[in-house]
Amino acid sequence: MVSFRKHICFITGLIIGCTSVMAQIEETLVHDNYTRHWITYLPKHYNKDRQYPLVISLHGGGGQASQLMKNTRHRFNKLADEEGFIVVYPNGLKKSWNDNNKRDTHGFARKENIDDVGFIEKMIAHLEASYPIHPKAIFACGISNGGLMSQTLAMALPHKIRAIGMVASNFGRDQIETSKEMTPFSVLFIHGTADPIFPYAEGDIQVFNTTRGHVLGIEKSLAYINARNGNDVNPVKTPIANTVLKDNCTSEHLKYLNPEHPNLKVELIKIHNGGHTWPGAKTKRVLSKIVGPTTQDFNACDKLWAFFKSTLD
Template identity: 35%
Template sequence: MKTALLFISFLCASLLIYGQQTINGSITHQSIQRTYILYVPASYSVGTPAPLVLNFHGYTSNANDQMFYGDFRPIADTAGFLLVHPMGTLDGSGNTYWNSNWGGTADDIGFTEALIDSLALSYNIDMGRVYSTGMSNGGFMSYTLACELSNRIAAIASVTGTMNFNQSAACNPLHPMPVMEIHGTADGTVPYNGTGSMESVANVMSYWVNFNQCNTGAIVTNVPDINTSDGCTAEHYLYQNGNNGVEVEHYKIINGGHTWPGAPIVIGTTNYDINASEKIWQFFAKYDINGKITSVNQLNNNGIEVTLYPNPTSSFINIKYKGLADFKNTIFRLYDLTGREVLLKKINSLPTQLEVSKYPKGTYIYRLKNSNTEFMGKIIVH
């Protein structure tokens, strides 16, 4: 697996050039130099607070491999979030790891908090929209942050990770925590049904459903089997109506291995009916640290405020500005989460109303821009 990931990293690096958008950085935490790879999309605007996604690699892997294998960069280009890939330290066996309550010595919780603060000094980060995801040990780390750094984390998603018994016993989040788990039933590294030290996926879902006080009965949907040659299928479990509107979601990959669905290479039985990165961002985009986002109200550095309402909506979106007299040549663009532009509208007067009922249900990203200001956010059509 490690060799395959190194190969794809080399191949992709040869084919794709991100220029100034990809930054190798480091900070010093507890007298140890810790490194990371930051991806800043071209859509990032210093005048608009951007969400931050932490993407943690798996055991024995590294930040560069995770950037390519669990790739969020095309989504970040459209959605406008900053994407950071932290690098773990070496355990007693000389392998890279995250200290997710396995008895290691690295202060990875403190490092993560310091990394968030360091990035916030250089970039306009929406501190209420910091999310964590990761593969395998990186999934364990995301659960650790949900339990022990919940004051900084709005939502988490794990791919092929789970919680160990130490985590579940000591977990004490400060707010309802949206959680997504994507996991294969034939995972031989982190077994779906658990081990003597790892919780089963069912137990992890039950813990978060109960903690968030969601409906205990899931809405179960069979994911369309659009790729019949990948050797696996998928089911989606949705637990709704948690406190602050949060939900718990699970993609159960039937016969899936220890792999990232939709990955650019096959290193085991990999599902291609879903793209894990897309599903995770669709999940994250619904929440800030206070729970489900129910309205869009943004203030830029010039004191100009824009409000889009109602949100979610099933029919129309109303747009109004405060603090801006000249609305001429304002351009409104709406994108789906694959980056496809579905609406382009020139607006010469505000408030105004746009119809969105003709679009499929889901989350959309909007950009509102003129010569004076620019805003970006999300709209949910239901």
């Protein structure tokens, strides 16, 4: 059963047969006896007669959809208006995602073995029935626990998810070790070298001095996906302009090319001295002491959309 509540932020009317609309819609569906919630954002000049890429943006553990949208300065919504795509912000149950890593039972979704893959798959089906979604242009991204959930979706729904973005996150060991078959997929990692929670190097996730499971780290994650995809092991490196000196971070963009399949992309934005944060997000001094520095040289939303868009070329 699917239901939804619409909260239209702004409607200007009809222009040459298409609706000029900027809409933020709260939607729900029932899956496995849980009512699941998400926010759908339709771009300005939304036109039901054209197809739109879909970006699924997943909050981290302890977060929620509205918080992610606010903290990222609504940048995905602005890009949706400018570039013409639909973005959705799902909510995990009790602020957590079951990313299929048997790493701990601290998160409600993992403890209760919530079928988050099934929920997202059903949500996509609802969106495809409600809006003109391009079936070959569905993307997922997220931060931390949301990043691991993006990996889970890419591996579990290869017929749906074209590419993913993992912010302050890298591949979970459990997912890789239990995966006998994996359809190649494109991935962009955005990760800080000083992340105190999801280590840049292989190790355990640490939350308030509690171990929350093992991750491969960036180097081993890259080695794994490059080997699976057939991408080059030596990247093309491009520095990212250091426009904000006071954030104490510098960044570079590494691209691992695939000569035989150019649209099968593996990339890393390496943030030197970056913490467990979403680049370009709003920051609070107290929180910075826990999660580390946030680069303001770019907004991760811009890099993620540019990456997703490049896979369609």
